[in-house]
Each structure stands twice: as structure tokens, then as C-alpha cells.
Amino acid sequence: MAYLLPQLLLDTAALAPEQTAVAMLEQALSYAKLDELSNRLAHTLKQNGVRRGDRVGIYLNKSVASIVSLFGILKADAVYVPLDPYAPAKRLRYIIKNCGIQCLLSAADKREGLAQLLNEDSPLRCVIAMNEAPFAEPLANVELISWQSVLHAPVSAPARHGLENDLAYILYTSGSTGDPKGVMISHRNALTFVDWACDAIKLTPSDRVSNHAPLHFDLSIFDIFATIKAGATLCLVPPDTAKFPVKLAQFIAAQQISVWYSVPSAWVLMLSHGKMEHNDFAALRTIIFAGEVFPTKHLRDLMTKIPHAEFFNWYGPTETNVITSYQVQQLAPDQHQPIPIGKACANMEVFALDAEGREVTEVGGEGELYGRGSGVAQGYWNDAVKTASLFVRNPLQPHYYDRCYRTGDLVKLDHEGNYHYLGRRDHQVKVQGYRIELGEIETALLQHKEVEEAAVVALQNAEQVTFLKAFVVPRNGNGLEPMALKRHCAQFVPKYMIPEIVEVRATLPKTSTGKTDKKLLALEG
Numbered sequence: 389m390a391y392l393l394p395q396l397l398l399d400t401a402a403l404a405p406e407q408t409a410v411a412m413l414e415q416a417l418s419y420a421k422l423d424e425l426s427n428r429l430a431h432t433l434k435q436n437g438v439r440r441g442d443r444v445g446i447y448l449n450k451s452v453a454s455i456v457s458l459f460g461i462l463k464a465d466a467v468y469v470p471l472d473p474y475a476p477a478k479r480l481r482y483i484i485k486n487c488g489i490q491c492l493l494s495a496a497d498k499r500e501g502l503a504q505l506l507n508e509d510s511p512l513r514c515v516i517a518m519n520e521a522p523f524a525e526p527l528a529n530v531e532l533i534s535w536q537s538v539l540h541a542p543v544s545a546p547a548r549h550g551l552e553n554d555l556a557y558i559l560y561t562s563g564s565t566g567d568p569k570g571v572m573i574s575h576r577n578a579l580t581f582v583d584w585a586c587d588a589i590k591l592t593p594s595d596r597v598s599n600h601a602p603l604h605f606d607l608s609i610f611d612i613f614a615t616i617k618a619g620a621t622l623c624l625v626p627p628d629t630a631k632f633p634v635k636l637a638q639f640i641a642a643q644q645i646s647v648w649y650s651v652p653s654a655w656v657l658m659l660s661h662g663k664m665e666h667n668d669f670a671a672l673r674t675i676i677f678a679g680e681v682f683p684t685k686h687l688r689d690l691m692t693k694i695p696h697a698e699f700f701n702w703y704g705p706t707e708t709n710v711i712t713s714y715q716v717q718q719l720a721p722d723q724h725q726p727i728p729i730g731k732a733c734a735n736m737e738v739f740a741l742d743a744e745g746r747e748v749t750e751v752g753g754e755g756e757l758y759g760r761g762s763g764v765a766q767g768y769w770n771d772a773v774k775t776a777s778l779f780v781r782n783p784l785q786p787h788y789y790d791r792c793y794r795t796g797d798l799v800k801l802d803h804e805g806n807y808h809y810l811g812r813r814d815h816q817v818k819v820q821g822y823r824i825e826l827g828e829i830e831t832a833l834l835q836h837k838e839v840e841e842a843a844v845v846a847l848q849n850a851e852q853v854t855f856l857k858a859f860v861v862p863r864n865g866n867g868l869e870p871m872a873l874k875r876h877c878a879q880f881v882p883k884y885m886i887p888e889i890v891e892v893r894a895t896l897p898k899t900s901t902g903k904t905d906k907k908l909l910a911l912e913g
Contacts, residue, residue, distance in 0.1 A: 391552040392575045394462045396582075396617040397423055398545065404619050407593060410455045411643075412624035417452050419619070422459065424543050429460025429493075429516075431541040436514050436533060438491055440465035440549055443558065445484060445492040446603060447471045447502065450624055453518040454603055455612065457493045458557070463546055467555045469570070470603035475882045477504035482567055483560050484510060486770055496521040506530060552576040558769050559606055559706050562816075562824045562885065566831030570769035571706045580763040581709035582613045584734040588713060589647060589674055589700070591618035596643060596671070600625045600650040606706040607678060607821065610649055620647075630654075633662035641667035647674045651821025652682035655690055656853055669694050678702040678710065679821025681726045681809065683852035688719040703729035703809065705823065707778070707793050708759040711736045714806060728806035729799070736761035738807065739784065740799050747784060748801050756813055757799045758782075760792035817846040819854050822884050826856075829887065832880035833858060833873065838866050841896050844887060845910045858887035859909055861896055868892050 390396050397419070400409075405420035417425070438444060444461045446468055448454045454470075461468040469487055471480050483489075484505060490513045494502055506512060506528055516533040517523065523532055556575045560568040591597070597615040599622055601607035615622040623643045629635045637658045640648065655677065658664055675690070675697050682701065691699060699716040714730025732738045740748040740755035748755040760782055767775035782790035798810040816825050826844045833842035841861040846854050862868045870890035877886045897905040 390579060390617075392462070392548065392550050393556050393578055393582075393613055394426070394459055394548075396613060397426065397459055400616055400619045404593060407619060408621045409616065410452050410622040410624065412450070412452055412626060415452050417456070422456060423545075425456045425538075426459035426463055427543055427545050428538050428541040429456060430463035430546045432516060432533065432538045433460060433464040433466060433491065434546065435541065436491065436516070436531075438464050438466050441554065442466045442491070443469050443487045443489050445469045445471050445487075445489040447473060447480075447492055447494040447498055447505075448518060449473050449495075449497070450599075450602065450627055451519075452624070453495070455622070455624075457518055458603070458612070461493075462556060463548075465548065465550045465554070468557045470557070470559070472602065472604045472882055473498065473501070476879050477501065478880055479568065479882070481505055481507055481510065483570070484512060486567075487558060487570055490514070491516065493518050495519050496523050499523055499525075499527075502527060550575065552579070555766065559604060561706050562822075562828045566828050566880075568828075569771060569774060572766040572769050573706075573709070574766055577709060577763050577765055578609060578613065580735050580761065581609065581733070582617055584736075585610050585614045585710070586617050587734070589614070589676070591615070591620055591647065593619040595620035595646045596623050597621065597647045598623055598625060598640070598643075598645045598649060600630055600648070600654060601821075605822070606709065607649060607651070609709065610676075633657040633660070637662035637664050637667050640672060641669055644671040646671050647676070648672060649676040649678070651679040652677045652686070653680065653820045653853060656683065656686050656851060659686055659689055659693075660851065664693055670696075672697050674698050674700070676700045676702055678704070679823075680818040680854065684719060684724055684726055686852070687716065687727065688721075688723070691716070691719060701727055701729060703807075704759070704763075705793075705795055705797075707765045708736070708795070709763045711738055711759045711761075711763060712807060726809065728802060728808045730806050732761075733763075736763050740801065740807065741783065745783060748799075751801060751803045754798060754800045754810065757795045757797045757807065758792050759795060760790065764791065764793050817854065817856075819846065819856060820884050822882075824856075824885055829856065829858065829877065829881060829885055832877050833860060835880065836868075836873065836876045838863050838868055839873075840864075841904070843896055843904045843906055843909055845906055845913065847910060847913045855889070856885070856887040857889040857891065857913060859896055860890060860892050861894065862892060865894075 401419040401423035409419040409422045458468045514531040517535045558570040599611035701714045702710045703712045704710040712730045742755040782792045796813040799807040829844045830842045840863040897908045
């Protein structure tokens, strides 16, 4: 039984070396080749000073090389930290410094972006190229390691020294103070989810599993590691395909995807604009969605268009992996309420506490959801205070220390024991599957010298898709252009966090305590 993530690849490569492990359109690697290249990369990392527990960054566009990268890092007993290749340089510089990343895996086509990451206090000391394209010119104060050097490294599997409690990866999510926070996931945390997911979906070597999510998004964990464990084929969705619903629908059909996992927004766009009727989805046996609420009318439409598929709603923040699951049954024509998030996954437990701290056990009872079990993350990197506030002692276990995670999500219990998601306890929201702290966007807006006040709310359009709207008060009545404010935001936050609408106002409404009245803003929306 595997207790380290790279063991999944080693086992499958031994059983089915010629099976296709990962593909992106015409590019593909067999299990044997993926195993070989990741071994060579692991040796290269060690030869260049990477030690057990070191954090290694991945700064690549999605490609088969990005999959080689993460397995190479894991085989070196290091921790992979995927960087959003489209995020602002300031955000990435913060992550690199906060996480102490000294080695980065990248490519020549990211040369311009790399140069912006190398400020004076950057800990980066080496960059390893993940393809044959040479860098046009050197990077200041950083050693460049060529792909040819990787190919000359030993092909044998490096000695493993890791334990299941060692960190496997760190995923940075939005932070309420304006800086992202790194969620630390161990091998044991990840494998708890991966082992359950393989069984729940009944993955087999004949499956072709999509990878729609970017590496820095936690949905990618199922795509990559469950696929490798099952000996199936991972089909990477090219970034330019993922953005266009017509292309995305064509991709699913042409690639004969059998298991699909994404945020509901991807399906909402395909249903509205993807011309799905022109494609054959006969191979698609399982559709999994997570990250946000799937509007029931759209889900019912999808189930009508692909009636032979099984549908699963998965729930869980990055800090716990997936902790509940619900298999969707037939939806009545008059059903409008969102479907449940379901019940706990294997080796995990969930419970809700009401406002008085009592466990919710009665039908219709509401409270904040907690998660416990071996899937719960190790905390936030380099942030003991934040960790202590959310990774807490189980209030239902008085006899010994039992760690659990406060999700901040409010839920309601139904008569079948399923939980229903009601909303956030704080100002955190989900947009396109990304968990976003509204405070981070407000902090970015307030960094504009002409902005006096800023508030951001999440609204829903006519299609019941969540979007962000910002309300801004200019300093001294100076005129501010919405597009200029969006461009300003782009310097500090990723694209998916830039408000879709920016409204400039003379004042913002206040509550009786003097706080900005966001509830009223949302109503006025």
C-alpha cells in the first residue's frame, strides 16, 4: 500500500509501462517515460542542492512537462508549490519569498515573467528548464540548468526517505489580509482523499480522466493522482481550450473523456454557448463537480443532455481535500433548491455546531461545518496564528487532543443525514470554483492612491452564476475610471479575482456601528 504519492506512479509504471499516462492533444507520455523523466528530474534537483522538505516552485503553462515536474519534486522528497503562470508578479514574488523557494522549474517561454520575479530579496538561486528550448539570455543571480542536464541524470529511482506525514505540496489560496496563504498538505492527507476517490468513482485503466483545473487549484489533485493510481490516462485540457465553451465541448467528445471533474461554471458556459448538440458524449460515464454551487436548473439540463452519466457533487475546502460527496439522482421539474453537499467520505467525519457550540443533530438544524480525519491539512505555511484560529481542537472530544478544521461554511441537516450548503460565515466567496477572500480584492483597490473606500460583494446574474462587483469611493471626489481600476487590480490579484463590475460612488452605506453595509450593497447590486 502506498504511503507516499510518487509510489502511485512507481507501482503503475511497473504494471503497465506502455500505457499512456498523460496526454495533451498530440503530446503524450507512457507510464514508463513519465517514471523515467521524473526520476532524472529528481536526481537533478538533488544534485543542485534540493533536500528533503525543501519547497520547489513550478512556474509553467499546463503541459506534460508540468506533470513530470511535480512527480520529480516528490521523488526528491521535496514539496511542490505550483505558481499560477498568469498571476501578477507581485503575488508570485510574495509566494516565493514566503515559502522560501530556492529552486524553480520553468521554461524559456516564461522568461519575461521570470525576470519580474527576481527582486533583490528573492531566495531563488536556480531555475531548471523543463523543455529543450534554451533561454535567450541569462537571469540575474540565478543559475540556469538546461533540460539536457536533466536528460543526463541517472534514470534509476532515487532513494526515498520521506514519511507519510511529510509535506507533499503547498497550495496558496486567497488571504483576508491581502496576502495569499499557503495550505500545507502531507502525503497522508492527499492519499486519504485519492484512495477514497478511486474507489468512489471506480476508476479503471481504461478511463480517460480530464484535467480542467490548473495545478494551483486543489481540484487537480484528483485529476492527477487518482488517475495515476488507477493506471488510467490523464487528459490535460489546454488553457486556450478551457476558456472557450465550444472548444471545451469538442475536446470532451474528441478525447473520449470518460470521467470529468470541474467547477460547475464550465458546464454552465457549455450549456449556454458550447453547441453541445453537435458533439457525442457517449464515452462520458461520470461527471463530478465541486468548488461552487451548481444552479439546479442548469444541472437538470445537463443531466437531460447526458442521461447515461453518473453525477457527483463533491465538497471540501483546500484545507481538507474533499470531505463530503453526494450522488445526484433524478431532479424534479419543479426543484429549484441547490442539491446537498452530502455525507462524509471514507476516513473523514463532518459535523456542524450551532451558534451556541452545540452539535447539530436535528433535521433542519443549521450550523458551521467542521471536518476531522486524516485528510485535514497541516495548517498554513509560516502562519501559526492563522493556523491556530482555524485548525482547532475538536470541541466534541474532551478526553484527548483531536485536531479538526473549521470550514467557515454554514450548513443545514436534512432528513437523510445529508448536509446542505447555506453560505459563508465570513466574507469568503466562491467564484468559478476559486475560493476568494473579498478582503484581498479590497486591499488591492485601496492601494490605488485615489481610492478612499472600497467594498466588494458577490452577486448572481440571471444565469445564477456568481460574479464580483466593487464599489469605490474616490479620494477628494477625484474622477476614477472603472477600467483603470480593473487594470490596477490586475497588478495585485489573479484575473479571476478582478471585479467584473466596478461602480464609483460618492459614499458607501454604513451600519449603525459605522461599518460598511455590504448587505445593503448586495441588495442594491
